[in-house]
Amino acid sequence: MQKLRDIVVRVEERDDPDPVINHSNALPIMHEVLHALKRLHEKGETTSIDLRSIPFGPGDEEALLRQLGCGEVSIELQSLGKSTICETLYPGVWLIDHYNAEGERIALNIEINRVPEIVQSQPEDISDAIIRLNGQLNPENFAC
Amino acid sequence: MAEELKRIGKTLGESLRERGVSRRGFLKFCSATASMMALPPAMVPAIAASLEKAKRPSVIWLSFQECTGCTESLTRSHSPSVENLIFDHISLDYHHTLQVASGAAAEAAREAAMHENEGKYIVVVDGSIPLGNPGYSAIAGISNLQMLEETVAGAAAVVAVGTCAAFGGLPQASPNPTGAVSVSDIVKDKPVVNVRLSQQSSPVYWPTF
Numbered sequence: 001m002q003k004l005r006d007i008v009v010r011v012e013e014r015d016d017p018d019p020v021i022n023h024s025n026a027l028p029i030m031h032e033v034l035h036a037l038k039r040l041h042e043k044g045e046t047t048s049i050d051l052r053s054i055p056f057g058p059g060d061e062e063a064l065l066r067q068l069g070c071g072e073v074s075i076e077l078q079s080l081g082k083s084t085i086c087e088t089l090y091p092g093v094w095l096i097d098h099y100n101a102e103g104e105r106i107a108l109n110i111e112i113n114r115v116p117e118i119v120q121s122q123p124e125d126i127s128d129a130i131i132r133l134n135g136q137l138n139p140e141n142f143a144c
Numbered sequence: 145m146a147e148e149l150k151r152i153g154k155t156l157g158e159s160l161r162e163r164g165v166s167r168r169g170f171l172k173f174c175s176a177t178a179s180m181m182a183l184p185p186a187m188v189p190a191i192a193a194s195l196e197k198a199k200r201p202s203v204i205w206l207s208f209q210e211c212t213g214c215t216e217s218l219t220r221s222h223s224p225s226v227e228n229l230i231f232d233h234i235s236l237d238y239h240h241t242l243q244v245a246s247g248a249a250a251e252a253a254r255e256a257a258m259h260e261n262e263g264k265y266i267v268v269v270d271g272s273i274p275l276g277n278p279g280y281s282a283i284a285g286i287s288n289l290q291m292l293e294e295t296v297a298g299a300a301a302v303v304a305v306g307t308c309a310a311f312g313g314l315p316q317a318s319p320n321p322t323g324a325v326s327v328s329d330i331v332k333d334k335p336v337v338n339v340r341l342s343q344q345s346s347p348v349y350w351p352t353f
């Protein structure tokens with residue numbers, strides 16, 4: 001079945017000295033990111049923005065991603081399909097791109113956080129790791 | 145069977161971890177679910193918390209005037225996904241296309257599930273309901289309307305999957321020879337969740353449950 005994204009959209013070329021300023025929905029998102037970054041810095045408050053819920057026009061998303069760029073950290077997560085996570089050119093602003101096992105994008109978020117929530121080791125997984133490690137190092141305690 | 149019984153008392157979170165889904169994978173699934181259902185990302189922790197604690201619900205699936213496309217979509221998830229692990233987690237107590245029993249034995253399973261889970265079970269409907277003549281569509285001699293009314297009476301909620309159940313769909317198209325109506329045209333006293341997409345929408349079903 002043809003998907004929406006398979007329908008070719010042609011973007012008219014134009015003089016584009018600053019792609020963010022010239023594209024309709026990228027600019028307000030950058031402002032939202034700026035305010036969220038201030039809140040993170042001042043109050044430790046984290047924010048997540050779902051880019052798939054924003055009505056981008058042709059070229060908007062690309063312009064936004066170009067403006068955010070890729071910074072010092074990039075992480076690949078392999079859990080129920082691949083996810084790529086990178087810190088943008090603005091420390092504290094992360095781009096999180098989730099795919100399912102079939103390689104289809106299932107979420108694209110900007111997270112304003114010191115480290116994205118999903119990157120941190122989760123308490124449930126840590127407790128599972130303790131059990132497994134203990135089982136390997138002290139097998140006699142686990143024999144039943 | 146013993147394995148099955150052991151799983152009954154477990155929460156979805158416990159069941160998923162047991163099946164090798166990490167908490168990270170679960171959070172990723174919740175993020176995608178929030179995005180798919182157009183919920184704000186701030187809802188992800190709440191979705192994760194409530195799915196985590198969800199106990200194994202009893203689900204009674206009623207198929208009326210339908211093409212089996214909705215059922216096909218639910219059984220055709222691709223490689224291991226949280227969606228089909230959640231499918232394993234629910235107790236699908238009646239589904240006349242998927243279950244082995246038929247006729248009186250199948251109807252007995254439906255009645256037992258209704259009786260044992262009074263007020264707590266979920267009814268899923270695919271297909272529209274013909275009001276023109278009870279004989280247009282019946283299961284084990286029970287008309288679709290009668291089966292819907294008696295099954296929904298003790299349910300916690302109803303999920304209408306596919307455009308046929310949610311809006312009447314193809315059977316309701318003019319001249320609507322069977323007098324087809326949607327679930328929400330009949331069920332007025334229970335929460336009805338319309339999952340209107342068909343065939344492609346299986347990822348949406350499971351978080352809805």
Ligand code: SF4
Pocket residue numbers: 209210211212213214270271305306307308309313314341342343
């Ligand atoms: S909603 Fe679509 S797939 Fe489901 S029963 Fe109707 S026509 Fe078939």
